[in-house]
Amino acid sequence: xxxxxxxxxxxxxxxxxxxxxxxxxxxxxxxxxxxxxxxxxxxxxxxxxxxxxxxxxxxxxxxxxxxxxxxxxxxxxxxxxxxxxxxxxxxxxxxxxxxxxxxxxxxxxxxxxxxxxxxxxxxxxxxxxxxxxxxxxxxxxxxxxxxxxxxxxxxxxxxxxxxxxxxxxxxxxxxxxxxxxxxxxxxxxxxxxxxxxxxxxxxxxxxxxxxxxxxxxxxxxxxxxxxxxxxxxxxxxxxxxxxxxxxxxxxxxxxxxxxxxxxxxxxxxxxxxxxxxxxxxxxxxxxxxxxxxxxxxxxxxxxxxxxxxxxxxxxxxxxxxxxxxxxxxxxxxxxxxxxxxxxxxxxxxxxxxxxxxxxxxxxxxxxxxxxxxxxxxxxxxxxxxxxxxxxxxxxxxxxxxxxxxxxxxxxxxxxxxxxxxxxxxxxxxxxxxxxxxxxxxxxxxxxxxxxxxxxxxxxxxxxxxxxxxxxxxxxxxxxxxxxxxxxxxxxxxxxxxxxxxxxxxxxxxxxxxxxxxxxxxxxxxxxxxxxxxxxxxxxxxxxxxxx
Numbered sequence: 102x103x104x105x106x107x108x109x110x111x112x113x114x115x116x117x118x119x120x121x122x123x124x125x126x127x128x129x130x131x132x133x134x135x136x137x138x139x140x141x142x143x144x145x146x147x148x149x150x151x152x153x154x155x156x157x158x159x160x161x162x163x164x165x166x167x168x169x170x171x172x173x174x175x176x177x178x179x180x181x182x183x184x185x186x187x188x189x190x191x192x193x194x195x196x197x198x199x200x201x202x203x204x205x206x207x208x209x210x211x212x213x214x215x216x217x218x219x220x221x222x223x224x225x226x227x228x229x230x231x232x233x234x235x236x237x238x239x240x241x242x243x244x245x246x247x248x249x250x251x252x253x254x255x256x257x258x259x260x261x262x263x264x265x266x267x268x269x270x271x272x273x274x275x276x277x278x279x280x281x282x283x284x285x286x287x288x289x290x291x292x293x294x295x296x297x298x299x300x301x302x303x304x305x306x307x308x309x310x311x312x313x314x315x316x317x318x319x320x321x322x323x324x325x326x327x328x329x330x331x332x333x334x335x336x337x338x339x340x341x342x343x344x345x346x347x348x349x350x351x352x353x354x355x356x357x358x359x360x361x362x363x364x365x366x367x368x369x370x371x372x373x374x375x376x377x378x379x380x381x382x383x384x385x386x387x388x389x390x391x392x393x394x395x396x397x398x399x400x401x402x403x404x405x406x407x408x409x410x411x412x413x414x415x416x417x418x419x420x421x422x423x424x425x426x427x428x429x430x431x432x433x434x435x436x437x438x439x440x441x442x443x444x445x446x447x448x449x450x451x452x453x454x455x456x457x458x459x460x461x462x463x464x465x466x467x468x469x470x471x472x473x474x475x476x477x478x479x480x481x482x483x484x485x486x487x488x489x490x491x492x493x494x495x496x497x498x499x500x501x502x503x504x505x506x507x508x509x510x511x512x513x514x515x516x517x518x519x520x521x522x523x524x525x526x527x528x529x530x531x532x533x534x535x536x537x538x539x540x541x542x543x544x545x546x547x548x549x550x551x552x553x554x555x556x557x558x559x560x561x562x563x564x565x566x567x568x569x570x571x572x573x574x575x576x577x578x579x580x581x582x583x584x585x586x587x588x589x590x591x592x593x594x595x596x597x598x599x600x601x602x603x604x605x606x607x608x609x610x611x612x613x614x615x616x617x618x619x620x621x622x623x624x625x626x627x628x629x630x631x632x633x634x635x636x637x638x639x640x641x642x643x644x645x646x647x648x
Contacts, residue, residue: 121184122625124171127247127320128502128557131379132448135504135621140559142627144567145593147643148602153591154644155604155611156628157203158637163192164240165617165632166374167247168320171200171625175255175280177209185209185279186623186630187250188638193221193243193261197282198638201628210282214243214261214275222264226313230336236582237336239634247320247374249328251350255279258328258350260292260317270313274330274348290353292330294346298363300393300405302340308363314341316369318619319445320376325383326350327357327415333369333390333442343368343389343442345377345413345420359413359420365393365405373552374619375445375502378455384423385413386469388457390442391435394427394475401475408434408441410457412469426465426472429481434461445502447514454485454533460498462491462518466534486534490526491518500552501619504570506594509563513540515570515597517554522546523572525597541596550579552619558594559624568594569601571624573631575616584634587616589641604641613639 128135147153165188173184186200193214199205215221221243227235248259257279262272273289294310302308310332319331327347334341343361348354361368369390378386392407394400403422408431412424427441434440444458448469455472458464466486467473473483481487491497503514512528514535523543526535547553554572561567570592575585589611593599604611614635623630629641 121173122171123173123252124623124625125250125252126322127168127374127376128504128621131322131324132450133375133378133445133502134447134450135502135556136506136558136560137624138560138562140567140624141561142643143559143569143624144561145569145601146566148569148591150602150606152643153602154607154641156640156642156644158639159196159198159206161188161190161196161636161638162194163190163636164634165190165638166245166620167632168620169623169630169632169638170248170250171623171630172250172252172279173626177280180209183209184626186638187248187257187279188632189244189248189259191221191241191243191245193263195244195259195277195282197279201626212277212282214263214273217265219263219265222262222270222313226264227335227338230338235336239584246317246330247376249321249323249376250279251323256285256350258321258323260321260330262317272312272315272317274328274353276353287353290348292346294344294355294358296358296360296363298360300342300362300364301366308342308360310344311341314338315344316371318371318374320374322376322379323350324379324385329377329385331370331377331387333371337367337391339366341367341369343370343392345370345387347415347420356418357415357420361389362393362405362407364396365407368392368405368407369442371442372445373443373501378446378448380448380469383415385420386446386448386455387411387413388442388444388446391438391440394431410441410446410455410465410467410472412472424470424472425474426467426484427475428459428465429476429479434459439498444499447503447505449505449528450507452533456503456514458490458499458503458516462489462497462499463487464490464499464503464516488535488537490516490524491521497521501555501621504556504558506558506560506568507563508568508595509565513594515556515558517543517547517556517572517574519551519553520547520549521553523554523570523592523597541598543592543597544600547574549575549577551581555619555621557621557624560594565595570594570597571622571629573613573616573620573622580616580618585616587613587633589613589622589629589631611641
């Protein structure tokens with residue numbers, strides 16, 4: 102009788118804490134907050150070396166450049182309902198693993214997009230990128246943009262790049278049934294586009310999308326029935342431009358195309374793998390890297406908007422520039438490779454504010470409805486706020502994106518620049534600005550090179566003691582142009598000066614393997630999913646207890 106009662110209590114407790122959280126898009130939501138605010142299992146008391154650690158790993162066929170996505174309660178027919186984790190590789194493969202059961206090591210399904218002799222493009226194919234010494238990728242460049250999942254139709258959207266017949270570089274948008282991996286009707290579609298303009302690489306007033314040079318680095322976004330996809334280039338290998346395209350999620354027909362510099366050059370959209378943000382009305386927010394700013398006659402001409410934060414609205418079969426912001430020192434940023442578009446946009450919950458940063462280690466807070474354009478003065482007085490978030494200026498830039506938590510004692514943003522310390526900033530809701538200086542600093546800097554910390558937040562609402570700031574970063578070498586050992590860290594999100602756990606504290610037991618560049622951890626239902634370049638997906642959580 103006692104055993105039965107104990108079992109019933111355990112079942113009740115398990116039911117009470119079970120959240121069944123889905124992570125369907127990069128950094129959790131369209132605001133790109135990076136937060137799972139429904140984490141009811143992990144907290145600052147049980148994430149420690151005795152209770153928390155590596156549970157299991159799943160082998161894949163190459164490096165993982167995309168954030169793991171989670172779908173709970175997936176109907177797999179005779180296999181029952183399972184929580185799945187989806188990961189992709191640069192070898193053009195996608196896997197659906199059991200997200201929770203260590204005993205189920207094989208994927209429920211796996212799809213390779215390499216058919217008929219197709220191979221993934223490689224770094225060696227980017228012959229003139231970086232002057233012929235291209236090392237941003239160490240090998241294959243198949244799938245590198247995080248997919249997005251529609252929970253209503255159980256459809257996963259992903260872009261795969263292939264090289265076919267030796268010289269034909271093709272990018273395709275695939276729509277897969279998340280339950281089986283089967284292609285949806287009409288899938289895949291070859292990505293192609295033209296845009297009116299007389300910029301670099303144009304012919305007779307038309308720009309044509311280049312499937313070889315186009316670097317599909319940003320995560321995909323699903324907004325009001327449209328899948329949005331962004332592109333930059335490989336190491337400013339021109340001629341190139343920034344492209345943003347929209348495809349109807351149901352038919353896969355192309356419904357919108359935008360070019361950042363149609364009468365200029367460059368202007369890539371890469372945002373360190375961040376997806377475009379979107380507000381309640383479906384407007385999109387992207388950060389654009391180095392490229393032409395306006396025209397020689399008018400730097401405020403909206404036709405070319407390199408080095409800018411943009412707000413775009415769907416207008417029929419096009420995307421219309423609604424508002425924009427360009428830093429006053431854009432020319433310096435352009436000439437010193439400290440461009441703007443390395444950090445994606447965060448839309449601050451409950452406000453009309455957007456937050457982004459640049460390679461200079463500076464962040465900008467703007468009214469997203471009236472971003473301010475280009476200042477008439479020598480400073481950025483046209484925006485809400487700007488300030489330095491790195492201790493050493495232009496040598497220590499912000500890569501990745503800020504994350505956000507609405508805690509019981511206030512709201513916080515977190516950033517981690519390269520070779521610098523994790524920083525926590527408190528937001529003053531009355532003034533609509535951040536309180537300076539920072540609220541708290543992480544205890545140690547990211548020791549070497551790029552890119553700093555890739556961040557995520559987990560918490561049970563605003564409850565004290567539940568907020569955890571998770572971060573991955575490289576150790577012992579520069580993660581931008583090398584494959585480096587990585588580390589996963591956990592901090593008390595109430596005050597990040599307190600680190601509560603890291604994957605190196607237990608020797609080799611919890612080691613992460615090689616760092617996955619620009620990939621944030623995914624936290625859901627008591628587990629932390631970490632992509633690696635070691636051909637492994639690592640899954641962390643509360644360790645089983647003995648009898």
